[in-house]
Amino acid sequence: MTDKIIETKKLTKVYEESKVKVNALRGIDLTVKKGEFMAIAGPSGSGKTTLLNIIGGLDSPTEGKVILGGKDLSVLSKSELSEMRLNNLGFIFQAYNLIPVLSALENVEYVMLLQGIKQEERQKRAEEILKEVGLGDYINARPNEMSGGQQQRVAVARAIVSNPNVVLADEPTANLDSTTGESLLVMMSEMNKKRDVTFLFSTHDKMVMDHSERLVILKDGEITEDKQK
Amino acid sequence: MSGGKNLIVTLAWRNIWRNKRRTIITVSAVVFAVTLSIFTWCFAVGEHEMMISNTLKIHTGNLQIHDLGYWEDKTIYKSFIPPEELTVFLEKDKRIGAYVKRLNVDALISSGSDTGGVLLIGVEPERELEFSSIKKKKVSGEYLKPGDSKGIFLGETLAKNLNVKVSDSIIVICQDYYGAISAAKYILTGTFKSGSPDMDRSMAFITLDAAQYLLSMDDKVSEVAIFLSESRSLKKVTRDINGFLDPEKFEVMTWDEMLPGLVQAIEMDNAFGVIFFGLIILVVIFGILNTILMAVMERYREFGVMMALGTKPRDIVKLVLIESAFIAILGIIIGNILGFGITYYFTIVPIDLAEYAETLATFGMDTEIYTKIYVWVFVITDIVILFSTLLSALYPAIKASRLKPVRALRYV
Amino acid sequence: MKLAMKLAWRNIWRNKRRSGVILTAIVVGLLGMVFMIAIMDGMSSDMVKVSIENGVSHVQIHREGFLENMSVALNIRNPGYVISKIEDMPGLKTYAERVKVRGLISSPENSSGVLIWGINYEREPKLNSIASYKVEGEFLSGKKGEIFIGKALAKKLKVELDDKIVVRGQGLATEIVSAAFRIKGIYVSTSPEYDKYNIFINLKDSQNLFAMNDRVSEIALMADDLDDVDSLAMSINNEIGVQGLKAETWKEIIPLIVQMVEMFTAFNYIVFVIVVIAMAFGIVNTILMSVLERTREIGILMAIGTKPIMVFGMVMWEGFFLGLLGLVFGWIITIFFYAILLKTGIDFSIWADSLKYMGGIGTTIYPVIKGYNVFWSSFSVFIAAVLSALYPAIKIMRLTPVKAFRSV
Ligand SMILES: Nc1ncnc2c1ncn2[C@@H]1O[C@H](COP(=O)(O)OP(=O)(O)OP(=O)(O)O)[C@@H](O)[C@H]1O
Numbered sequence A: 001m002t003d004k005i006i007e008t009k010k011l012t013k014v015y016e017e018s019k020v021k022v023n024a025l026r027g028i029d030l031t032v033k034k035g036e037f038m039a040i041a042g043p044s045g046s047g048k049t050t051l052l053n054i055i056g057g058l059d060s061p062t063e064g065k066v067i068l069g070g071k072d073l074s075v076l077s078k079s080e081l082s083e084m085r086l087n088n089l090g091f092i093f094q095a096y097n098l099i100p101v102l103s104a105l106e107n108v109e110y111v112m113l114l115q116g117i118k119q120e121e122r123q124k125r126a127e128e129i130l131k132e133v134g135l136g137d138y139i140n141a142r143p144n145e146m147s148g149g150q151q152q153r154v155a156v157a158r159a160i161v162s163n164p165n166v167v168l169a170d171e172p173t174a175n176l177d178s179t180t181g182e183s184l185l186v187m188m189s190e191m192n193k194k195r196d197v198t199f200l201f202s203t204h205d206k207m208v209m210d211h212s213e214r215l216v217i218l219k220d221g222e223i224t225e226d227k228q229k
Numbered sequence B: 001m002s003g004g005k006n007l008i009v010t011l012a013w014r015n016i017w018r019n020k021r022r023t024i025i026t027v028s029a030v031v032f033a034v035t036l037s038i039f040t041w042c043f044a045v046g047e048h049e050m051m052i053s054n055t056l057k058i059h060t061g062n063l064q065i066h067d068l069g070y071w072e073d074k075t076i077y078k079s080f081i082p083p084e085e086l087t088v089f090l091e092k093d094k095r096i097g098a099y100v101k102r103l104n105v106d107a108l109i110s111s112g113s114d115t116g117g118v119l120l121i122g123v124e125p126e127r128e129l130e131f132s133s134i135k136k137k138k139v140s141g142e143y144l145k146p147g148d149s150k151g152i153f154l155g156e157t158l159a160k161n162l163n164v165k166v167s168d169s170i171i172v173i174c175q176d177y178y179g180a181i182s183a184a185k186y187i188l189t190g191t192f193k194s195g196s197p198d199m200d201r202s203m204a205f206i207t208l209d210a211a212q213y214l215l216s217m218d219d220k221v222s223e224v225a226i227f228l229s230e231s232r233s234l235k236k237v238t239r240d241i242n243g244f245l246d247p248e249k250f251e252v253m254t255w256d257e258m259l260p261g262l263v264q265a266i267e268m269d270n271a272f273g274v275i276f277f278g279l280i281i282l283v284v285i286f287g288i289l290n291t292i293l294m295a296v297m298e299r300y301r302e303f304g305v306m307m308a309l310g311t312k313p314r315d316i317v318k319l320v321l322i323e324s325a326f327i328a329i330l331g332i333i334i335g336n337i338l339g340f341g342i343t344y345y346f347t348i349v350p351i352d353l354a355e356y357a358e359t360l361a362t363f364g365m366d367t368e369i370y371t372k373i374y375v376w377v378f379v380i381t382d383i384v385i386l387f388s389t390l391l392s393a394l395y396p397a398i399k400a401s402r403l404k405p406v407r408a409l410r411y412v
Numbered sequence C: 001m002k003l004a005m006k007l008a009w010r011n012i013w014r015n016k017r018r019s020g021v022i023l024t025a026i027v028v029g030l031l032g033m034v035f036m037i038a039i040m041d042g043m044s045s046d047m048v049k050v051s052i053e054n055g056v057s058h059v060q061i062h063r064e065g066f067l068e069n070m071s072v073a074l075n076i077r078n079p080g081y082v083i084s085k086i087e088d089m090p091g092l093k094t095y096a097e098r099v100k101v102r103g104l105i106s107s108p109e110n111s112s113g114v115l116i117w118g119i120n121y122e123r124e125p126k127l128n129s130i131a132s133y134k135v136e137g138e139f140l141s142g143k144k145g146e147i148f149i150g151k152a153l154a155k156k157l158k159v160e161l162d163d164k165i166v167v168r169g170q171g172l173a174t175e176i177v178s179a180a181f182r183i184k185g186i187y188v189s190t191s192p193e194y195d196k197y198n199i200f201i202n203l204k205d206s207q208n209l210f211a212m213n214d215r216v217s218e219i220a221l222m223a224d225d226l227d228d229v230d231s232l233a234m235s236i237n238n239e240i241g242v243q244g245l246k247a248e249t250w251k252e253i254i255p256l257i258v259q260m261v262e263m264f265t266a267f268n269y270i271v272f273v274i275v276v277i278a279m280a281f282g283i284v285n286t287i288l289m290s291v292l293e294r295t296r297e298i299g300i301l302m303a304i305g306t307k308p309i310m311v312f313g314m315v316m317w318e319g320f321f322l323g324l325l326g327l328v329f330g331w332i333i334t335i336f337f338y339a340i341l342l343k344t345g346i347d348f349s350i351w352a353d354s355l356k357y358m359g360g361i362g363t364t365i366y367p368v369i370k371g372y373n374v375f376w377s378s379f380s381v382f383i384a385a386v387l388s389a390l391y392p393a394i395k396i397m398r399l400t401p402v403k404a405f406r407s408v
């Protein structure tokens, strides 16, 4: 049981907001084990973002359910979902990940603050992890004073600092050049090993697919391939 | 190029609906300012007109003719016999609603047990009643009857002070035209309450004949008060009368010269109104300025693209101004409708200020106030609001037009 | 909540121009509102002050009914006894006894209805400004046959200093009496209407003229403090114990002024409401815009575990801080202007004639910022800011992260 960290059962998502109905997901059954470092790939519009959002409890499925760390997300209230995300999940988005009015250190501290961790420990952990991602000199910089790659590192630091079970990253390297992207990926891979955190990416990036240990391909809302390397 | 202008207008119209909520709030602010201005202004003007007409109708009239210097001295020695040409004019001219002759003197009045000083006024009752609202203000007994040389009609407060009731006798003592003490006994016919504490405390009416007899003054009078059928003709009538009366002998005074306190009370009220309205506009305009500023700043990139494509800075200014004009005009239209509706409602249902009855009475106002629709109030409000909105849009508009395309494109 | 506060505070400083403009709007609104009301209040307190100092005093004792018809018959028979009873009362500053009779004053040229005051020339100036209004000659000195009249009346009667005039009125024995007086001094008070109507002679002369022996019409009193007036009147009423005598406060003597002040105050509350609404439109839009342009950012805040209620709190704090900053700047500027205007006053002389409707106040108005003005205008600004934040705050709290990401 402890093995299965994420389990989706017959997930479907239908968008009916505009005139056309969009079947973004059509019955996704996916099981992710603890400690996996896996990528979801597929053409644009295939449903990658939708799947990650639903797994993260940001969106709800039309049918089917998500079981995360043994808990069924569909029974949780909005604020219980917040609580769950706070303690179990880390998020990394494509860009503009950080709160512009907070410094790198404060951005990292933010999540721990919500968790109610004491000031001293917060600061210590945040500094450590920023050093770990190679930003020891940028502790007090605001997001607009950092490059895109540095901002993404802060985002990784923030995602990891609260010791989550799973980090969900939606195209984290899409806005970066290949060298920067690769070093970010190497760093995340180290985190994955060292801390035993599950990473789930969505990506178009060939390099990300190469680095990942398991690759799931989505097409038109269905899983067409699931390769273990 | 014929479509050029229209394109900017179309663009402006679409732009303001890009953020509906923001536009609605901004338009609401304009609606609020317009409605408030129209209603309070119509209310104030209506109230002022009522103050004036009430005050004039009770006693003063629209204009008066005196012996030169009478108004300054208020003495019986500055009196006159109305000349022939004046009475002919007043009888014949259609603009004259009514005119009355009066003789005024300060006198001592006594009921036997109590005494006080009064302004004793000799009037022609039948003529006074042609226009005066004094009959409506009567609270006990009757007004003077023509030819009743023994009757006296008093202010309510005065009657109370003297401790007299209808048909009690009253003694009046004064100095006659030749400096001798003259006294006479009158019977109280009735009392009035004009609302003005001053009038109610100090005025006593007898017939003109009785007054002239008491003062040994034959046909002389202190004033001829004239009531116009239409107050608009005041200037022309005054000029006409001045045309034939000898300015060395007579003075022709309009109500505003005789009641400077009333005129200034209205002016002061207006000044407060203008200051208050100005304050509200200022506060609202700053809000609008901010909204337009934000709407412009979040579109820097877009303006950059437009300019890169060859749009002239002048057109950018125009675009922003037209957008603001749309907002102002929308607000003005709705504000006029609302303002009209509210004002119209209060032309039917009065605003009840009974709580402040006595204060209002000092200013000659009723406690039930009806508003009136004044078109010029709407027009001035609309112009002021439109221009101040455009003025507030000028800063953001110019800022946007000064933008360098390269910088604008980088702006996020 | 600390965190929400910190984020809110920083968010306000993110777009300095935007915050600056809306703060200016708040400051202008506060400044205007406070001063409009302060001027009204300044007029009101002047009205009260001038009336009190022009003879109304804080408290008057007379026979019941005297105020209604000022009859000589309604008098205080034994003023010495009444005075001995109240003289040492705590809270009493000073007193003066008076005769007041309505009568007629005549010169060879003209005559005029007047109110004759018979006053104690020593004690009266302690509670009445009349002596200080003197422009010609001298105030009463206690000698027989002196009279002190207003300039406007002197003009009407065509008389000058040292001229003789005749005062006529009804004595206690109900016959009309008259006596000649010599003009000792001429005064100009704050209102020509007052000057035309009020004439002053020595108490003894008035008692002789109207055959009143030692009787007086009223005893006027000043309390140590305007706020003690009601309690002073009450303790006098308990103490004197003379049938038919009653102490009344200035509020009962000049109800018209009291009502006028109340009407002004009622208008002031309308001013608060209207200014609040006018300010709120601008603030709502400012906060709404600043929130909407951060939609994505707020979506991220929520995605990483921030509860909706905290996002709500953050926006509310932004409104709170805007209001607070507006108040701080607004009051600094207001106090600055207040300090100046307290010295210079505001010139209302162009409306001099209409001010006489308001109890003859002077033409220089000194604004008075009262406690309720401070409270309600601050409260109004605050409410405008916080209520304005409510709509954007609720709006953004309802947002889901997915919608937030798609909206940009
Ligand atoms: N909120 C929404 N309303 C309507 N349709 C939506 C919504 N979100 C996603 N879709 C649609 O659902 C489908 C899947 O979208 P999704 O964003 O998950 O794709 P994706 O695989 O992440 O694509 P990309 O690689 O471009 O990011 C698309 O056809 C998209 O248009």
Ligand SMILES: [Mg+2]
Pocket: A048, A049, A050
């Ligand atoms: Mg996607």
